[in-house]
Amino acid sequence: MGINILLTADPQNSFEWMLFLTKKYYKMFLEGTWLTLYIAVLGTLLGFLLGYIIGIIQDIKTGQGDNPVRKFFVNLMKSVAGIYVEIFRDTPMIVQAMIIYYGIRQLGIDLQPVFAGILVTVLNTGAYMAETVRAGIGSIDIGQREGAWAMGMSPMKTMIYIVLPQAFKNIIPEMANTFLTNLKMTSVLNVIAVQELFMAAKTVGGNYYKYFESYLVIAVIYFALCFLFNKIFNLLEKKLKGKSDYALAVEYMDNQ
Amino acid sequence: MGEKIISIRGLGKSFGDHEVLRKIDMEVSAGEIICIVGSSGSGKSTFLRCINKLERQSTGKILYHGKEVRDVQRDVNEYRAKVGMVFQSFNLFNNMTVLQNCMVCTRKVLHLSKEEAFDRAITHLKEVGMAPYIHAKPAQLSGGQKQRVAIARSLCMNPEVLLFDEPTSALDPEMVGEVLNVMKELATTGLTMIIVTHEMAFARDVSTRTVFMDSGYVVEDAPPSELFTNPKNQRTREFLSRYLAG
Numbered sequence: 001m002g003i004n005i006l007l008t009a010d011p012q013n014s015f016e017w018m019l020f021l022t023k024k025y026y027k028m029f030l031e032g033t034w035l036t037l038y039i040a041v042l043g044t045l046l047g048f049l050l051g052y053i054i055g056i057i058q059d060i061k062t063g064q065g066d067n068p069v070r071k072f073f074v075n076l077m078k079s080v081a082g083i084y085v086e087i088f089r090d091t092p093m094i095v096q097a098m099i100i101y102y103g104i105r106q107l108g109i110d111l112q113p114v115f116a117g118i119l120v121t122v123l124n125t126g127a128y129m130a131e132t133v134r135a136g137i138g139s140i141d142i143g144q145r146e147g148a149w150a151m152g153m154s155p156m157k158t159m160i161y162i163v164l165p166q167a168f169k170n171i172i173p174e175m176a177n178t179f180l181t182n183l184k185m186t187s188v189l190n191v192i193a194v195q196e197l198f199m200a201a202k203t204v205g206g207n208y209y210k211y212f213e214s215y216l217v218i219a220v221i222y223f224a225l226c227f228l229f230n231k232i233f234n235l236l237e238k239k240l241k242g243k244s245d246y247a248l249a250v251e252y253m254d255n256q
Numbered sequence: 257m258g259e260k261i262i263s264i265r266g267l268g269k270s271f272g273d274h275e276v277l278r279k280i281d282m283e284v285s286a287g288e289i290i291c292i293v294g295s296s297g298s299g300k301s302t303f304l305r306c307i308n309k310l311e312r313q314s315t316g317k318i319l320y321h322g323k324e325v326r327d328v329q330r331d332v333n334e335y336r337a338k339v340g341m342v343f344q345s346f347n348l349f350n351n352m353t354v355l356q357n358c359m360v361c362t363r364k365v366l367h368l369s370k371e372e373a374f375d376r377a378i379t380h381l382k383e384v385g386m387a388p389y390i391h392a393k394p395a396q397l398s399g400g401q402k403q404r405v406a407i408a409r410s411l412c413m414n415p416e417v418l419l420f421d422e423p424t425s426a427l428d429p430e431m432v433g434e435v436l437n438v439m440k441e442l443a444t445t446g447l448t449m450i451i452v453t454h455e456m457a458f459a460r461d462v463s464t465r466t467v468f469m470d471s472g473y474v475v476e477d478a479p480p481s482e483l484f485t486n487p488k489n490q491r492t493r494e495f496l497s498r499y500l501a502g
Contacts, residue, residue, distance in 0.1 A: 152337030
C-alpha cells in the first residue's frame with residue numbers, strides 16, 4: 001500500500017511525524033474526537049434549552065394589575081436569571097471549569113470530569129444563548145403578539161406558537177456559531193482532565209516530544225469538523241427558508 | 257336596538273402626564289356599527305385598544321354583558337376571544353400560511369377539532385374572497401389581501417364584537433375599496449362593529465352611530481344622518497368641513 005511507504009518507523013520531517021503519530025495513536029485521537037463531539041453536542045443542546053428558558057423568563061412582563069405574589073416571584077426569577085447570565089458571560093470558561101469541578105469535588109461529590117465538562121459547557125452556552133434568545137424575541141414585531149392576544153391567546157401560548165418559531169428562525173446563524181465555538185472551546189476542558197482532543201494531542205506530543213506535529217494533527221481534525229458542520233448548517237438554513245412561491249388552491253376558485 | 261354588550265364607564269388613560277382619554281362613557285349594543293372619527297392624536301386608536309385591553313385603562317372600567325372585565329389574565333383572554341380586533345398593520349402571523357393563520361387561534365384558544373377549525377377557516381376565507389390563497393404566506397400577499405385575511409381570521413373566533421383600528425390606513429388607495437366592501441358585507445350580517453376610520457363616506461353610509469373624538473373627549477355621538485348634516489359642536493363642524501371640502 002502506497003501510504004504505508006510513508007509511514008516509516010523512522011520519520012524524518014514534520015509531515016512524516018504527523019502521519020506516524022496519527023497511525024500510532026489513532027485510537028487516542030478518535031476517542032478524543034468522539035469525546036469532543038459528545039461534550040459539544042450534548043452541552044450545546046442542553047445549553048440551548050437553558051438559554052431559551054432563561055431568555056423567556058427575562059422577557060416576562062408584569063403589569064400593574066398582577067397580584068403581588070406573582071410579581072414578586074417573577075421579579076425574583078428575573079434577578080436570579082440576570083445574575084447567572086452576568087457571571088457566566090463575565091468570566092472565562094477555563095476558570096469556570098476549574099471552579100465548578102474542584103468546587104463540587106470539595107463538597108465530597110465524586111464528579112466525573114466528563115460530566116463536569118458538559119455541565120460547564122451547558123452553563124456557559126445557556127448564558128450566551130439567553131442573550132441571543134432575548135434579542136431574537138425582541139426582533140419580532142410587537143404586532144405579532146398583539147394579533148394573537150387580541151384573539152384571546154394567552155401570553156405563554158403566544159410565545160410558544162407565534163413568537164418563538166419566528167425568533168428561532170432569526171437566530172439560527174447565531175446558534176450555529178455557538179455550536180462551532182463550543183466545539184473548539186471543549187479544548188479548555190483539558191484543565192480538568194477531560195480526555196478530549198486537546199488532551200490527546202498533549203499526551204501524544206509528550207511521548208515523543210513532538211508537540212508541533214501532534215497539535216497540527218488535531219488542528220486538522222478541528223478544522224474538518226467545523227468545516228463539515230458549517231456546511232450542514234448552511235444547508236439547514238437554506239431548507240428552513242422555505243419556498244418563495246405557493247400554489248393557488250384551485251378548488252376554492254370561483255368562476256367569476 | 258339589541259341588548260347591551262359592552263359598557264364603558266368613565267374610561268381614562270394617561271401616558272405619564274399626558275392625558276389621552278378623558279372620562280369616556282359609551283354603551284355598545286348588539287348589531288350596532290359604530291364609526292369613530294377624529295383627527296390624528298385625538299385618542300381614538302388608544303380608545304379602541306383600551307376596549308380590547310391591549311392598553312390598560314388608567315381610570316374607569318369596562319363591563320361586558322354587565323360584568324366588569326377585571327385585569328386578570330384569564331378574564332382578559334376570555335373577553336378578547338369574544339371581542340376581536342383587526343389592526344392597521346394587519347398583524348398576520350408571518351411564520352404561518354393563510355390557512356394556519358385562520359386556524360391557530362380556534363385550535364389553541366377555542367380547542368376546536370382540526371376539521372371544525374378548517375371548515376370555519378374556509379367558510380370565512382370564502383366570505384372575504386381569499387380561499388384560493390390558503391397556502392400563501394403573508395409576505396406573498398398584497399396589503400388588501402392581508403387585511404381581508406386578517407378579517408377572516410378574526411371572524412373564525414365567532415366574535416360578538418369586532419374592533420377595527422384604521423383597517424384601510426396602511427393600504428394603497430386602490431386596495432381600500434376591496435377591504436371596505438368586505439366590511440360593508442359584514443355590516444349586513446348583524447355583527448357588532450366598532451370602527452376607527454378616516455373614511456368619512458364609509459362612516460356616513462355604513463355606521464349606525466358616528467362618534468367624533470377630539471383631544472381625548474367624545475365630543476359628539478350621533479347617528480350619521482345627524483352628525484354629518486347637522487353637527488352640534490363647533491369642533492365637529494370644523495373637522496367635517498375640512499374633510500368634506502377635500
